[in-house]
Amino acid sequence: MRYLTPASFEDAVAMATGSDGVIRFLAGGTDVLVQMRADIVTPDTLIDVKKIDGVHDISRADDGSWTIGVASTGAEMTEHDGLGKDWPGVVEAMDLIGSTQVQGRATLTGNLCNASPAADSVPAMIAAGATVSVTGPDGTRTVAVEDIATGPGKTSLAQGELISSVNLPARGAGGGDAYLRFIPRTEMDIAVVGCAVNLRVDGDTITEARVSLGAVAPTALLVTDAATALIGSTLDDAALDALAAAASAACNPIDDKRGTIEFRTKIAGVLAKRAAKIAYDRARAQQ
Amino acid sequence: MSKIHVTTKINGDTVEFLCDPRETVLDVLRDRLGLTGAKEGCGTGDCGACSVTLDGRLVCSCLVLGAEADGKEIGTVEGIAQGEDLHPLQEKFIEYAALQCGICTPGILVAAKSLLEKNPDPTEEQVRYWLAGNLCRCTGYDKIIRAVMDTAADLREAS
Amino acid sequence: MALDGTKDTAFKYVGTTPERPDGFDKVTGRARFGADMIAPGMLFGSIVRSPHAHARIVKIDTSKAEALDGVKAVVTRADFSSALECKPGMDGEIWNTLENVMAGEKALYDGHAIAAVAATSNLIARDAAKLIEVEYEILPHVTDVDLAMADDAPVIREGVTDYSVPKGMHPNVVRCHDQGHGDVEAGFAEADLVIEDHFTTEATHQGYIEPNACVATLGADGKGEVWCSTQGHWNVQKVCAALLDLETSQLRVTASEIGGGFGGKTTVFVEPVALALSRKANKPVKMVMTRAEVFRATGPTASTSMDVKIGMKKDGTITAAKGVFRLQGGAFPGAPCEFTAMCAFAPYNLANVHQTGYDVMSNRPKQAAYRAPGSPMAAFAVESVIDELCNQLGLDPIDVRLKNASHEGTRASYGPKFERIGLVETLEEAKAHPHYSAPLAEGQGRGVSCGFWFNHGGETSVSMAMSEDGSAQIMVGTPDIGGSRASMALMAAEVLGIPYDTIRCTIADTASLGYNEISHGSRVTYASGLAVIKSANAIVKELCRRAAAKWDIDADAVIWEDGYAKPSGPNAGDFEPLHIAEITATMGATGGPINGHFEATPEGAGVSFATHIVDAEVDKETGATKVVRYTVVQDAGKAIHPTYVEGQYQGGAAQGIGWALNEEYIYGEDGRLQNAGFLDYRIPVASDLPMIDTVIVEVPNPGHPFGVRGVGETSICPPLAAIANAVSAAAGVRMRNLPMSPPRILAALDAKSG
Amino acid sequence: MVEVQLWSGLRALVDGKSSVQVEAKTVGEVLTGLVKAYPALQGPIDAGVSVAVDGRIIASALNEPVHPDSEVVLMQRLKGG
Structure with missing residues (x-):
């Protein structure tokens, strides 16, 4: 295995396009190293992006939008002064991944590119309307987060392409997001179901909403029916029931060691309600 | 397979080593440098027995490549005591019987020290969640949590 | 054996809570566990494991692995004893261990060892293991206890079933324990309420955080050494010697600090493989299981399927109790069905009780002891009813x-x-x-x-020696799995009357002390503790004899109190009490070293x-x-x-x-x-x-x-x-x-x- | 003579009896006496037994004494985790 440390994204792209065999990019490494250890993947070339300028930065633009460097860790996101005020759901979702130790390494970008349907940060990013910048041989393009993973372990990134930043939109007034996951223990588990809700209110009425589910389908889902159930409501019981029904209806899960189809389908509805209540309270407090 | 030359600081000392690009910091510490204080319980970041600090940040050394340590500072359990003086956490762990078999102890001490440096007055819940990545199979955690809480109280009083 | 009865006097040291002697090493990282030993020139071993639950091994091709630079030895079943007899049931336990440590004709579970390799680095060993090509003929498998007992279940191994199994049961049912007294049917008839229910438990693992690990050396001269994480190093010595056709005494085994066992390290897995590799490579070999190997190929508990029926009167009196306990113990006999049955109703005084346990084989790893093996499952079913x-x-x-x-x-x-x-x-x-x-x-x-x-009690040897300064050292043979070195020192302090921290307790290797059974059955504080007390008593007797000689009085006229020899009373004479250190200071000149030892199989656990x-x-x-x-x-x-x-x-x-x-x-x-x-x-x-x-x-x-x-x-x-x-x-x-x-x-x- | 109580799974081997009388002064003699009276007990005894004498479970020591009035119960061999 070759270990390379490019100084720029352009260098990284050149290294990737110039290498044969299995290539992996290394950000936090909390998935790549585990896969190497378990002999699931042994890359021929490992390209460590952490020495590229600016990859550890978390910055807020004048319009209120956020750019998060690809090597920013969960711990750095949690410790950041402003990010969690604007996007508490995204930060919480990242913070739920693994242990304190894993938080010292794990990144949003890695979580996304690992393309696990159960990745915690991905539903939160999708609900938030996040995009990523993808740099490749033909320059840089912007892609919605929900368009990156195409199936378990698979992404839409072409050979030689890598994510060069994560972009969160401006929060704006009356907005709030939340992410909840279900795990059997209190920590150290992979989500059996994850649910993120991001909404905006005007007074008590929900005017915008995005709902995303994780671990209930081959990729994280953006559930428009669930959002529709919320928009125009004051999060009354009828809206919550409609939300839960829409969330459960969107599920296409599998039976596995972590949960059953029935369990995941039901829990998706439960979590959607609970996450919506938190997001709603946060949104109203942001007016 | 060509080896990578790495220069790093471990517990304050400059150390150079050659490693295979696939080797982790844990592999290097244990098999190349003879620093066997960090333990391998899983090799996949699930048990915390290999906890070290990397530039002051708590990490699992099994989830960091040796090559990544170049230019960094690593702190291990071997660096917690100062000379012949144990760190208050180490003393309290012995006093409270917060260890039985002791295999998780190095990782828990590194993690607990990192917590107290960040938060000198943690609640029981904060201690439990901070240490959730450090598995202990012997104690049921009771005495570990008490030892960390009481060390924190002692350190606050002393400062 | 004769026992002393209960001491009801106040204790001075026993019941206090001093710091553990291994504490300092364990908080500073210097304590040496199984994987922490380094031997000069040592190689690293890695094991090839079956990906199939049940398969005939058609062919193993090791040539590519052997050709890899840095590979020094490859072993398969052919490198172990061919003299061991395959006997049915529990009689063939040593053969079963060999079959489990390295598969013979068939892979019996996912994770079963097929071959092993030793190389100059861990990475090369792992790479080489991947180059070993194994051809399998996949066989039908079964992993569930109830399915393994069903008529159409594949047979794991013919001819294992012993006398105890009722006729007509599936050959995977290999042992049965049936026991009880009274008339349960009459008892149920007396009850105001009878509840019968079905319960299941899944297999669990001891989950010790330290993976099984060892460093082993064996030469063509038949002499070897093993350093390993184990609950019982004499057992490792005995089993490895048998599996490798060695004289038991030529193999010296040292128990490392043990990073958790809970019953799971009463077993032998990597040690014989490391020895076989070492003999072939003529170099020390370290073997450390990965966590995945620990789960796949060491011993979890049995899984169970249980039926319990209990009758009770309105006043709460239990009139009768009956239980059937089926234990799935993996691809070998030995699931603790008798303990499950015997423990099930032990808390209760029952006139009518009947319990039956079945030991059932399946295509899973051989179950191992886990903390009160068999009992927790029984309690779950019975106490739920x-x-x-x-x-x-x-x-x-x-x-x-x-x-x-x-x-x-x-x-x-x-x-x-x-x-x-x-x-x-x-x-x-x-x-x-x-x-x-x-x-x-x-x-x-x-x-x-x-x-x-x-x-449990079990075979136990302890040796104790006084130093000239009046401090004492204890050698016990039971690995310290729960702070026993502190407990041993406390009991010795109590008898000798010297401070706790003047006593050092060491876990002796197999060459330095007589045989000791495994640290299991919660026996260490009981059995090694009893032996420590008896060893200390022997030292006290000798100390009194030396004092008597000095005072020129009868040895019976000297008593031992709180670290001092004293005349037993005015009739014995008027002498200043002699402190222990005063006696030991001159022991070389007054009769030689003062040591105590005790060995027995104490039977009063x-x-x-x-x-x-x-x-x-x-x-x-x-x-x-x-x-x-x-x-x-x-x-x-x-x-x-x-x-x-x-x-x-x-x-x-x-x-x-x-x-x-x-x-x-x-x-x-x-x-x-x-x-x-x-x-x-x-x-x-x-x-x-x-x-x-x-x-x-x-x-x-x-x-x-x-x-x-x-x-x-x-x-x-x-x-x-x-x-x-x-x-x-x-x-x-x-x-x-x-x-x-x-x-x-x-x-x-x-x-x-x- | 000492009366030795057997677990019920052994009854098929001893003509359906729940206990057997043997001449014995030690645990070892209890076991040899049982096999002498009922050779079919050899297998189960070889597979591992303990003997409870007056409530104390003798896991393996054959030299432990038994008395004519002792309560003697044959048990499966004890070990632990």
Whole structure:
């Protein structure tokens, strides 16, 4: 295995396009190293992006939008002064991944590119309307987060392409997001179901909403029916029931060691309600 | 397979080593440098027995490549005591019987020290969640949590 | 053997809580565990394992691995003893061990060792293992206990079944234990309420954090050394010698610090493989299992399928009890079906009782001991039925248990009459504990359960030596799995009358002390402790003799008190007391070194009981359970080091919480283990648990000089049932299958409401 | 003579009896006496037994004494984790 440390994204792209065999990019490494250890993947070339300028930065633009460097860790996101005020759901979702130790390494970008349907940060990013910048041989393009993973372990990134930043939109007034996951223990588990809700209110009425589910389908889902159930409501019981029904209806899960189809389908509805209540309270407090 | 030359600081000392690009910091510490204080319980970041600090940040050394340590500072359990003086956490762990078999102890001490440096007055819940990545199979955690809480109280009083 | 009876005088050292002698090394990282040994020139070993649950090994091609630069040896079954006889059942235990350590004709489970390689680095060894090509003929497999007993189940191995199995059962049923007394049918007829129910538990792993590891050296001269993490190094010596055709005494085995065992390291897995590789390469070989290997190829517990029927009168009197316990123990005989059966009803004084256990083979790794092997599952089934009887009859669960509790003189469900036991005392303490009367919050339930374990004595040797300065060293042969070095030093301090910290206790290697049975059966503080006391007594006798010689009086006229030899009374003479250090300072000139030793198989271990109280909270929307309060009440006989006794109580409870709620071996339809890692084999983490309260009851064991009973194992007997009872109360539905994972709880709630 | 109580799984081997009388002064003599009276007991005894004498479980020591009035119960061999 070759270990390379490019100084720029352009260098990284050149290294990737110039290498044969299995290539992996290394950000936090909390998935790549585990896969190497378990002999699931042994890359021929490992390209460590952490020495590229600016990859550890978390910055807020004048319009209120956020750019998060690809090597920013969960711990750095949690410790950041402003990010969690604007996007508490995204930060919480990242913070739920693994242990304190894993938080010292794990990144949003890695979580996304690992393309696990159960990745915690991905539903939160999708609900938030996040995009990523993808740099490749033909320059840089912007892609919605929900368009990156195409199936378990698979992404839409072409050979030689890598994510060069994560972009969160401006929060704006009356907005709030939340992410909840279900795990059997209190920590150290992979989500059996994850649910993120991001909404905006005007007074008590929900005017915008995005709902995303994780671990209930081959990729994280953006559930428009669930959002529709919320928009125009004051999060009354009828809206919550409609939300839960829409969330459960969107599920296409599998039976596995972590949960059953029935369990995941039901829990998706439960979590959607609970996450919506938190997001709603946060949104109203942001007016 | 060509080896990578790495220069790093471990517990304050400059150390150079050659490693295979696939080797982790844990592999290097244990098999190349003879620093066997960090333990391998899983090799996949699930048990915390290999906890070290990397530039002051708590990490699992099994989830960091040796090559990544170049230019960094690593702190291990071997660096917690100062000379012949144990760190208050180490003393309290012995006093409270917060260890039985002791295999998780190095990782828990590194993690607990990192917590107290960040938060000198943690609640029981904060201690439990901070240490959730450090598995202990012997104690049921009771005495570990008490030892960390009481060390924190002692350190606050002393400062 | 003659025992001293119970000492009821006040203790000076016993019962205090000094710091553990291994503490400093363990907090500084210098303690050396199995994988921490480095031998000059050592190689690293790696094992090739079967990906199939059941397969005939057609061909193994090692040529590519052998050709890899850095590879020094490859071994397969052909490199082990061919002299061992394949015998049916438990008689062939050594052959079974060989078959488990390195597969012969068939791979019997996912993870079964097929070949091994030693190379100059760990990475090369792993790479080489991947180059070993194995051709398999895949056979039908079975991993479930009930399916393994069904008529159409594939046979794991023909001819293993012993005399005890009733005719007509499937050949996978290899042993049966049937026992009882009275007339259960008549007993059920007397009852006002009879409940019969079916229960299952999944296999769990001891989950020790330190993977199995060793460094081994063996030369063509037949002499070898092993450094390994084990609960019993004499057993490693014996088994490895047999598997490699060595003279037992030519193999010296040293036990490292052990990073958790809980029964799981009473076994031998990597040591013989490392020795075989070392013999072939003529270099030391280190072998360290990966975590996945630990889960796939060491010994979990048996999984169970159980039927329990109990009859009760309206006043709470149990009229009869009957249980059938089926244990799946993997691809070899040995599941502890007899212990499950014998422990099941032991807490209760029953006129009519009948229990039957079956040992069933399947395509899983050979089960190994785990803390009171077989007992926790039995308690889960039995104590759940008792709880349900109490609920339906409107009776207090502790009152009912007190009414039926076994005590001195009652006939145990497993046959003999009990000696002095402390079950009633634990129940009374539990009833009086504030926890039992504390109000419960909305959504919470409370459960109680009793638990029982036999404890064990076993072959034991101890040697003790005085130094000239009056300090003492102790050599014991039982690896320290729970702070026993401190307990040994405390007991020696008590007898010798010298301070605790002037005594150093070491775990001797197999070349430095006589035979010692494995540290199992909660035997160490009991058996090694008894031997320490007897060794110290021998030293005291010699010290008195030296004092008598100095004073020129009869040795019988000297007594030993608090570290001093004294004349026994005015008639003996008027001499200044002689301190121990004054005697040892001149020991070379007054008769030679002063040592004590003792070896025996002490047979008074004394059974023990515990009662646990648990409060649990269930989220009825998700099925998630939280244990909110936990109290352990257990009889320790006499707590030598009370803090370490508490540690055993808390550790057993925590492991029981894991077993009850989330831990399980999950096999796919392909017969492969789905969760061979700490991510999906979910042992409790710090944020899962509350503080665990403890009450140490001390009802002295008449079989130990200081009254000690083993404490390590009994603590895991009540939790499964106590938690199940609490969860069932909180959820409002009886939980009969462990683990009570959220999907199971939600499914039970749905079934009830649907 | 000492009366030795057997677990019920052994009854098929001893003409359906629940106990057997043997001449014995030690645990070892109890076992040899049982096999002498009922050779079919050899297998189960070889597979591992303990003997409870007056409530004390003798796991393996054959030299432990038994008396004519002792309560003697044959048990499966005890070990632990």
